[in-house]
Amino acid sequence: MQRFNNLIGGVSTPPVSGQWMPSLDPYKNENWCEIPDSGPADVDKAVAAARQAFESPAWAGLSATARGALLRRMGDLITENAQRLAELEVRDNGKLLNEMLLQLRTIPQWFYYYAGLADKVEGAVLPIDKADQFVYTSWEPLGVVAAITAWNSPLLLLTWKIAPGLAAGNTFVVKPSEFTSTSTLAFAELFEQAGFPPGVVNVVCGTGQRTGAPLVAHPDVAKVAFTGSDGAGKAINQAAAGMLKKVTLELGGKSPNIVFADADLDAALAGVASGIFAAAGQTCIAGSRLLLQRSVHDQFLEKLRNMMQGVRIGDPFDPETQIGPIANRPQYDKVLTCINEAREEGAEVFWGGKALEHPSGGLFVEPTIFTAVDNASVLAQREVFGPVLAVIPFEDEAEAVQIANGSRYGLAAGVWTQDMPRAFRMSKALQAGTVWINTYRAVNFMAPFGGYKDSGLGRENGQEMIKAYLQPKTVWINNSTQPPGNPFVMRLN
The missing domain is CATH 3.40.605.10 (Aldehyde Dehydrogenase; Chain A, domain 1)
Known part of the structure; x- marks a missing residue:
C-alpha cells in the first residue's frame, strides 16, 4: 500500500x-x-x-x-x-x-x-x-x-x-x-x-x-x-x-434554490440538479432546499422525475458518470441517517431514499427527493451534505423570502425568474453571501465568496x-x- x-x-x-x-x-x-x-x-x-x-x-x-x-x-x-x-x-x-x-x-x-x-x-x-x-x-x-x-x-x-x-x-x-x-x-x-x-x-x-x-x-x-x-x-x-x-x-449552508412560475423551467431544472446532485450533493453551496411556486410545483417535479430516470451513477473515472459515491464512511452513514430521520418526521420520498447497491461495493446513496417538507423540520434546517433535496412550496415572493431566510445558514441562494425587477428585489432580500440569478454553483477568483449568519466569517476570493x-x-x-x-x-x- x-x-x-x-x-x-x-x-x-x-x-x-x-x-x-x-x-x-x-x-x-x-x-x-x-x-x-x-x-x-x-x-x-x-x-x-x-x-x-x-x-x-x-x-x-x-x-x-x-x-x-x-x-x-x-x-x-x-x-x-x-x-x-x-x-x-x-x-x-x-x-x-x-x-x-x-x-x-x-x-x-x-x-x-x-x-x-x-x-x-x-x-x-x-x-x-x-x-x-x-x-x-x-x-x-x-x-x-x-x-x-x-x-x-x-x-x-x-x-x-x-x-x-x-x-x-x-x-x-x-x-x-x-x-x-x-x-x-x-x-x-x-x-x-x-x-x-x-x-x-x-x-x-x-x-x-x-x-x-x-x-x-x-x-x-x-x-x-x-x-x-x-x-x-x-x-x-x-x-x-x-x-x-x-x-x-x-462554513456550511442550507441554500434555497427558488423557482418562480415565470422561470425558464428547463434551465431551472438543470440548475436544480446541478445545485444538489452534482458532486453527490457534497458541496457547501448545495441547493438543498428547492422552493417551488405552487402553480408549477407538480409540473416541475414531473420534469425532475423524468431527468432522474436517466442519471448515470457509478465510476467517477468514467466520463459518462454523472453522480459518484459518498466520499467517506462517516459521511455515508450520516446521509443515510438523515434520510431515515426525514421519513420519521413525515416527509415523503418522491425519488430514491436508500443506499444504492453498486457492483463496485462503493459508498453510494440514491439521489433522494423529499416532498411534504416543513421548513421548520430537521431535514430543512440541517446540512445533510449529500444528494438529498427538500422540496417546499410557496405562494408568492414574500413567502419565498420568508422561507428562504428561515435558516441559521446564509451561504448562497438561487433564483429562477424572467422578471428582472423581481430578480433585483430577491437578490437584495435574501440573506446570503452569494445570490445566483438564473444560474447556480458558479464561482470565480474575482468574486468574493462567504456567508451570512452561521455560514462563516470573512470572505475568500x-x-x-x-x-x-x-x-x-x-x-x-x-x-x-x-x-x-x-x-x-x-x-x-
Missing part, C-alpha cells in the same frame, strides 16, 4: 509517532494508501519551519513583484500536473474526474490573479494637519497562517487561502482533511519546484483533534483559514479568539481579500527642529 509523508521545511517527513492511518477509495470501498497520523510534535515542527521561513531573507527579502513571479510559475506547474492531481482527488473523495480536471485546470487562474495583485497593495501618505509630522501607512504580512481544508474540493479550497496569503508574504502550515490528504501533499511539492524557499508551505496530515486543534492553538500561528462544518468552525473561532488570532471561516492576509502599519516621522512640548500630554493637535 502506498504511503505518503508530511512535508515540513521542504523535506518529506514521517510522523514523529510512527503512526499512520488509511485513506479510503470510496468507489471501491477499500483502503488504497496510508497518510501520517500526526500529533502535536509534528505540528510544532511544521510551525517552526514556517516561522523560520517567514523570517528568513530568502522569503522576507523578496519583493512583492518577485513573489508574484513565483505564484505565476506555480500556476504553470499546476497546469502541467493537473491530470495527476485530479486523479489523486478522485481516488480520495470519489468526485467525478470531469469536475476535478476542470477545477485543476482552472485553479492556476487564482495564482495568476493574485500574482498580479502581489505588488499592487499600496500604503498611503496621510495629509495630517501637523506641518512638522510626516505620516504614512504600509501593509505587512501576518506571519504563519494555518490553512485547514475540507474533503470535498481540497485543492480548490486550499487555493482560495494560499494564493492570496502567499501573495501577501505569509507562510503556511496546511492541515488537509484526513479523508483527502494525498492531493494536497502532491500539490505542496510543486511549491519548491516553482522556486519557493523551503518551509514557506508545509503540510501535516491527521485528525482534527490530534493535528488541527494543536495547530489552531499554536502561539506562533497568526491566522486560521478554515473551510468545513459550522460546528468545527465555531470551535476554531472560540479557540482562536482566546489568543486574538485572525480567522476566515467558510476577489481583489480586496488579499488584505485579509495583511495588517496595516502607521509610521510617524517628526520633522520638527523645535523642542518638544509637554512630555506628559498626548499630542492630539
Whole structure:
C-alpha cells in the first residue's frame, strides 16, 4: 500500500509517532494508501519551519513583484500536473474526474490573479494637519497562517487561502482533511519546484483533534483559514479568539434554490440538479432546499422525475458518470441517517431514499427527493451534505423570502425568474453571501465568496481579500527642529 509523508521545511517527513492511518477509495470501498497520523510534535515542527521561513531573507527579502513571479510559475506547474492531481482527488473523495480536471485546470487562474495583485497593495501618505509630522501607512504580512481544508474540493479550497496569503508574504502550515490528504501533499511539492524557499508551505496530515486543534492553538500561528462544518468552525473561532488570532471561516449552508412560475423551467431544472446532485450533493453551496411556486410545483417535479430516470451513477473515472459515491464512511452513514430521520418526521420520498447497491461495493446513496417538507423540520434546517433535496412550496415572493431566510445558514441562494425587477428585489432580500440569478454553483477568483449568519466569517476570493492576509502599519516621522512640548500630554493637535 502506498504511503505518503508530511512535508515540513521542504523535506518529506514521517510522523514523529510512527503512526499512520488509511485513506479510503470510496468507489471501491477499500483502503488504497496510508497518510501520517500526526500529533502535536509534528505540528510544532511544521510551525517552526514556517516561522523560520517567514523570517528568513530568502522569503522576507523578496519583493512583492518577485513573489508574484513565483505564484505565476506555480500556476504553470499546476497546469502541467493537473491530470495527476485530479486523479489523486478522485481516488480520495470519489468526485467525478470531469469536475476535478476542470477545477485543476482552472485553479492556476487564482495564482495568476493574485500574482498580479502581489505588488499592487499600496500604503498611503496621510495629509495630517501637523506641518512638522510626516505620516504614512504600509501593509505587512501576518506571519504563519494555518490553512485547514475540507474533503470535498481540497485543492480548490486550499487555493482560495494560499494564493492570496502567499501573495501577501505569509507562510503556511496546511492541515488537509484526513479523508483527502494525498492531493494536497502532491500539490505542496510543486511549491519548491516553482522556486519557493523551503518551509514557506508545509503540510501535516491527521485528525482534527490530534493535528488541527494543536495547530489552531499554536502561539506562533497568526491566522486560521478554515473551510468545513459550522460546528468545527465555531470551535476554531472560540479557540482562536482566546489568543486574538485572525480567522476566515467558510462554513456550511442550507441554500434555497427558488423557482418562480415565470422561470425558464428547463434551465431551472438543470440548475436544480446541478445545485444538489452534482458532486453527490457534497458541496457547501448545495441547493438543498428547492422552493417551488405552487402553480408549477407538480409540473416541475414531473420534469425532475423524468431527468432522474436517466442519471448515470457509478465510476467517477468514467466520463459518462454523472453522480459518484459518498466520499467517506462517516459521511455515508450520516446521509443515510438523515434520510431515515426525514421519513420519521413525515416527509415523503418522491425519488430514491436508500443506499444504492453498486457492483463496485462503493459508498453510494440514491439521489433522494423529499416532498411534504416543513421548513421548520430537521431535514430543512440541517446540512445533510449529500444528494438529498427538500422540496417546499410557496405562494408568492414574500413567502419565498420568508422561507428562504428561515435558516441559521446564509451561504448562497438561487433564483429562477424572467422578471428582472423581481430578480433585483430577491437578490437584495435574501440573506446570503452569494445570490445566483438564473444560474447556480458558479464561482470565480474575482468574486468574493462567504456567508451570512452561521455560514462563516470573512470572505475568500476577489481583489480586496488579499488584505485579509495583511495588517496595516502607521509610521510617524517628526520633522520638527523645535523642542518638544509637554512630555506628559498626548499630542492630539
